[in-house]
Amino acid sequence: MPHRKPLILVVDDDPGILKLVTLNLELESYQVITARDGKSAIQLVENQQPTLVILDIMMPGIDGFQTCQGIREFSEVPVIMLTAKGRTEDVIQGLAAGADDYVVKPFSTEELLARVRAVLRRAKFPEDMPQPPFSSGDLLLDFGHHQVTINGDEVLLTPTEYRILCLLARNAGRTITQDQLLTEIWGQEYCGDTHILQVAVARLRKKIADDPSSPKYIVTRPGIGYTFKKP
Incomplete structure (x- = not known):
């Protein structure tokens, strides 16, 4: 309740x-x-x-x-x-x-x-501006309902995982640096804390069945950051 x-x-x-x-x-x-x-x-x-x-x-x-x-x-x-x-x-x-x-x-x-x-x-989930759902392969990201599905099955993400996915998906095709992600998701004081970012991304990948050795969605740019593949 x-x-x-x-x-x-x-x-x-x-x-x-x-x-x-x-x-x-x-x-x-x-x-x-x-x-x-x-x-x-x-x-x-x-x-x-x-x-x-x-x-x-x-x-x-x-x-x-x-x-x-x-x-x-x-x-x-x-x-x-x-x-x-x-x-x-x-x-x-x-x-x-x-x-x-x-x-x-x-x-x-x-x-x-x-x-x-x-x-x-x-x-707290951000108040998103109205925008159409984002889809890439089997993944559907419904911004309005803060919902993620794979092949129609809902994936339960923590608010942090959801924010990471949204930030990367909204910038599909662009590399988002580690410090950009840390600042945007956690705050300026977390810059340089790569442990918290890497583990959060690993958890997110596991939930959306994204194998880092052959990624469908999130590509690692070693030493730089992450890129969400363009649909």
């Missing part, structure tokens, strides 16, 4: 982190629910339908990666991963599991709140 104010689920087995993050989110007028393990988190996403999930990686039982994968089986809710400092492999694995962004521990309250605002902003 829709929430008048964003409902944020915070998942961490550390009660101190839960308390601190909850307090600061509530001070910003967000609604907050919490979980201390992955199984409870998955159930809360299904039952409460939060607007955003903040998810720690290191938890007993089901870790953050497995929890994110479980959420992605039925929901495209934005997920921010909390990862340990210097663990680049955790960042890549978290993004591959379906996370939309990450915050490195230890983090400041200001940094976390800035990421929350940025992810919530990206989660």
